[in-house]
Amino acid sequence: MNMSDTHSPASMPGLALGPVLYHWPREVVLDFYAMVADSPAEIVYLGETVCAKRRSLRRDDWLALARELAAAGKEVVFSSLALIEADSELRSLRRLCEDDAFTIEANDMAAVSILEERGRPFVAGATLNLYHPRSIAVLARAGMRRWVMPLELSRRAFADIRAALPETVASEVFAFGRLPLAYSARCFTARAHDLPKDDCQLRCLDDPDGLLLKTREGDDFLVLNGIQTQSAHSFNLMAAEVAGPPPADVLRLSPQSRHMPAILAAFDDWRHGRAGGGELAARLEDLLPSGSCNGYWLGGAGMQRLPTPAAQA
Amino acid sequence: MELVCPAGNPPALKSAVDHGAGAVYIGFRDDTNARHFAGLNFTDRQMEEGIRYAHARGVRVFVAINTYPQAAGWPRWQAAVERAAGLGVDALIAADVGVLDYAYERAPDLHRHLSVQGSATSAEAIRFYHRHFDIRRVVLPRVLSLRQLRRVVQDSPVPVEVFGFGSLCVMVEGRCLLSSYVTGQSPNTCGVCSPAAAVRWDETPAGRDSRLNGVLIDRYGPGEHAAYPTLCKGRFEVRGQTGYAIEQPTSLNTLALLPELAEMGVAAIKIEGRQRSPAYVAQVTRVWRAALDACARDPGSFRPRPDWQAVLQSVSEGAQTTFGAYHRSWQ
Structure with missing residues (x-):
């Protein structure tokens, strides 16, 4: 999936591996991307999007990793921090955007502003809130070449937008993983450890898939991941589209700490038509930390696991 | 600093105007604004009367069209922009780049403010909206510390409005699903x-x-x-x-920070609460008017009066008020 490609309706979707949203130790990150290099994913998003204090990898480590993945044939995209507060974060963002070697996923309008002024094409992340064709057209003029759909939109909204998508813009949908639902100035992981954010002791390292939050009835509900709050249930697009992938150019799989090779293989089977979504989704169910959901895509509440339209018929 | 007060209905608008608001912000009676609650907001006729009432008393009126439309509902947002322009409001508060783009094209003379729902937390992000839509003001999310705020105010190409009082969203507005x-x-x-x-x-x-x-x-x-x-x-x-794993029910109250906010060049203070009663609007507006006037007269010796704080405390959500993210300890 080259950024300069235009989208064509009938082609098989590309597989993208989203940025690792959790704080993993350096060796774990390096092992993970060694696996990714041999995986069926064509696109790999790298970098820290949640908290600037997480520095398992330095800038040079990331760049080395990017070169290795590019040498393995991957399209590498650096994802920018989703919430910019401190000056130091803005400076890092500028440095990221000024390096022309790799494409950037802009997750905040500050990144868009910098990239537009530099005349660099970019991927527009889901947090840019591009919910309809007119807002997409504005960002396309600013240099957006791929649009990542906001997580709460449905297949119907996707179809409406896709029909009106500019020729130069490809589409990407979040297809798998715990949903990153909210961002805050507060660190909820530090709060759970009764620590101030300024002295968080990087306790997010304890939880490779985030810190589970349950209701008082003991139901898995949300996941605390530093300043980010996620769904406990993993979104699984295969559990919503039994017939086959929707006509998106790219499907994004968000990493979890375990079983990613099996998950990547399942999505690869799905897009090649080697197995049905229902069957594959059922097979993945045991590999998820808290079960699955598909509500957003089918127009319901995000947490719901709704019957697929084909199953209803 | 301009005092920007909420009004969920015509009596609340009158309350705000009568008790010292510099501007009142309101919304249409549909999902084009971020307080789409049953029984709340304005018909066109009510808006027309409200604008006349406010303008006759030198008070400005802003209309919030600050949700994110989808393709199927887009005509409703277009109509809202056109109705607001036709009614002669003083500014539009919008978040979605498509809505801002449309407003800039169809009603370039109508001022545009970037809503808090636009999640702009840096001067660089504000520059994008300024460049594309010539926005005249930005409302910042309730997530920056005072030091961070000072930097944004300094570098922003447009005047900055911040939240001073009301319910506290712990999440970045526009970034919470x-x-x-x-x-x-x-x-x-x-x-x-x-x-x-x-x-x-x-x-x-x-x-x-x-x-x-x-x-x-x-x-x-x-x-x-x-x-x-x-x-x-x-x-x-x-x-x-x-x-309370995420957030205790608390209210934001920055009354004690007024001299600092004024000194750093904040242009306007926003009061949250379009969903609250006309009595709330009256009480809060009266206190903030008095405080802003006192701060403008003599910022050096400004102290929130205990009776002001008692009034604000009595209408606050939860048991306590806080400076929110303005103080690092909250983060």
Whole structure:
């Protein structure tokens, strides 16, 4: 999936591996991307999007990793921090955007502003809130070449937008993983450890898939991941589209700490038509930390696991 | 600093105007604004009368069209922009780049403010909206510390409005999907958070349960004060302990920070609460008017008066007020 490609309706979707949203130790990150290099994913998003204090990898480590993945044939995209507060974060963002070697996923309008002024094409992340064709057209003029759909939109909204998508813009949908639902100035992981954010002791390292939050009835509900709050249930697009992938150019799989090779293989089977979504989704169910959901895509509440339209018929 | 007050209906607008607002912000009676609650907001006729009332007394009126439309509903947002322009409001408060783009094209003379729902937290982000839509003001999310705020005010190409008082969103506005995850409706898409239609109260042997679309948000024992189940303000279990894992019900109150906000060049203070009563608007506006006047007269010796704080405390949500993110300790 080259950024300069235009989208064509009938082609098989590309597989993208989203940025690792959790704080993993350096060796774990390096092992993970060694696996990714041999995986069926064509696109790999790298970098820290949640908290600037997480520095398992330095800038040079990331760049080395990017070169290795590019040498393995991957399209590498650096994802920018989703919430910019401190000056130091803005400076890092500028440095990221000024390096022309790799494409950037802009997750905040500050990144868009910098990239537009530099005349660099970019991927527009889901947090840019591009919910309809007119807002997409504005960002396309600013240099957006791929649009990542906001997580709460449905297949119907996707179809409406896709029909009106500019020729130069490809589409990407979040297809798998715990949903990153909210961002805050507060660190909820530090709060759970009764620590101030300024002295968080990087306790997010304890939880490779985030810190589970349950209701008082003991139901898995949300996941605390530093300043980010996620769904406990993993979104699984295969559990919503039994017939086959929707006509998106790219499907994004968000990493979890375990079983990613099996998950990547399942999505690869799905897009090649080697197995049905229902069957594959059922097979993945045991590999998820808290079960699955598909509500957003089918127009319901995000947490719901709704019957697929084909199953209803 | 301009005092920008909320009005969810015509009596609240009159309250704000009569008690010293510099500007009042209102919304149409549909999902084009971020307080789309039953019985709230203005018909065109009410808006027309409200604008006349405010303008006759030298008070400006802003209209919030600050949700994110989807393709199917887009004509409603277009119509809202055109109605606002036709009614002669003083500014539009918008978040979506498509809405801003449309407003810039169709009504270039109508001032545009970037809504808090636009999630702009840096001068660089503000520059994007300024460059494309010539925005005249930005409303910042409630997530920056005072030091960070000072930097944004300094570098921003447009004047900055900040929240001074009211309910405190712990999440970055425009970046929170928790409500649609649980109920299917969110601030971005529908202008609601934890909507009333999804709320259920159950009396059980274990206590009084509040639920949102079936999910247990909190459970109250006898004598415990039960709060509306805004889902980030519920009690949950993390690491084997039950408590306010995300946010305690608290209110933002920056009265004591006024001299600092004025000194750094903040252009306007916003009061939250279009969903609140005309009496709330009257009380809060009166206090903030007096405080802003006192601060303007003599910022050096400004101290919030105890009677002001008592009034604000009495209308606050939850047991306590806080400086929110303006103080690092909160972060």
